[in-house]
Amino acid sequence: MIVSRAAGRNFFRAIAAAFLLTLALPAPARAQVDFGITAGPTIANMSGSYVDNSIATWGVAFVFYVEWHFAEHFSLEGGVSPLSQKGAFEVESPLQGEAYDYRTTYFEIPIAVNYRNAFFGDLWGYRIFAGGSPAFSSGCDVKPSTQFSFDTECSAETPGGELAGTDFLIQFGFGVDRLFRGGSGLGFDARYSIGTSNLFSEADENGLTAKNGVLDLRVRFFLPITGPRE
Numbered sequence: 001m002i003v004s005r006a007a008g009r010n011f012f013r014a015i016a017a018a019f020l021l022t023l024a025l026p027a028p029a030r031a032q033v034d035f036g037i038t039a040g041p042t043i044a045n046m047s048g049s050y051v052d053n054s055i056a057t058w059g060v061a062f063v064f065y066v067e068w069h070f071a072e073h074f075s076l077e078g079g080v081s082p083l084s085q086k087g088a089f090e091v092e093s094p095l096q097g098e099a100y101d102y103r104t105t106y107f108e109i110p111i112a113v114n115y116r117n118a119f120f121g122d123l124w125g126y127r128i129f130a131g132g133s134p135a136f137s138s139g140c141d142v143k144p145s146t147q148f149s150f151d152t153e154c155s156a157e158t159p160g161g162e163l164a165g166t167d168f169l170i171q172f173g174f175g176v177d178r179l180f181r182g183g184s185g186l187g188f189d190a191r192y193s194i195g196t197s198n199l200f201s202e203a204d205e206n207g208l209t210a211k212n213g214v215l216d217l218r219v220r221f222f223l224p225i226t227g228p229r230e
Contacts, residue, residue: 036222044086048209059085081108161201183224
């Protein structure tokens with residue numbers, strides 16, 4: 001199962017709109033570019049007609065990113081996430097006689113547009129952001145929910161079948177940053193991701209759907225690489 005054409009078109013339209021925005025808004029005298037790292041837990045679940053019932057599972061994600069502050073209140077952010085864990089536990093399906101646990105991992109390339117503003121003078125700032133992330137599956141394990149540990153990789157013969165090779169996540173959220181002299185800082189992000197691809201071959205072959213839903217809670221650290229923010 002590949003990412004839908006409509007989702008891909010909407011993604012590229014959003015990126016194009018972000019670049020057009022850079023031309024429409026005045027840039028500060030010295031636009032700052034930051035390099036940063038975010039890391040934290042993921043709280044993932046699945047939804048759709050393939051899923052009668054399930055509970056969320058915890059994982060971890062980390063991202064290396066670059067953020068371009070192209071205007072006073074706007075920035076464009078792009079990153080690479082070598083590891084983002086998802087899945088769901090105690091998944092009950094109309095096609096299975098018992099509940100199963102799924103643990104999946106992805107390599108992701110998140111891109112977002114941020115709206116920023118300051119409060120308490122210039123000591124703190126908040127962000128509201130939205131964007132998307134192509135996600136490439138790098139692992140999938142499955143087990144009966146009554147079994148303690150994972151020891152079976154997802155395949156055409158396992159419950160659920162094969163995991164789709166790609167997903168496209170629509171993402172939105174907010175964050176708060178503590179800013180320091182020179183432009184570095186520490187922050188916190190909360191974001192929700194909605195998957196657009198049907199995850200499992202068994203669901204797809206039977207006209208059912210199973211899609212990702214993920215809440216990320218991340219701590220972030222960033223440093224300016226082109227000069228202090230104006």
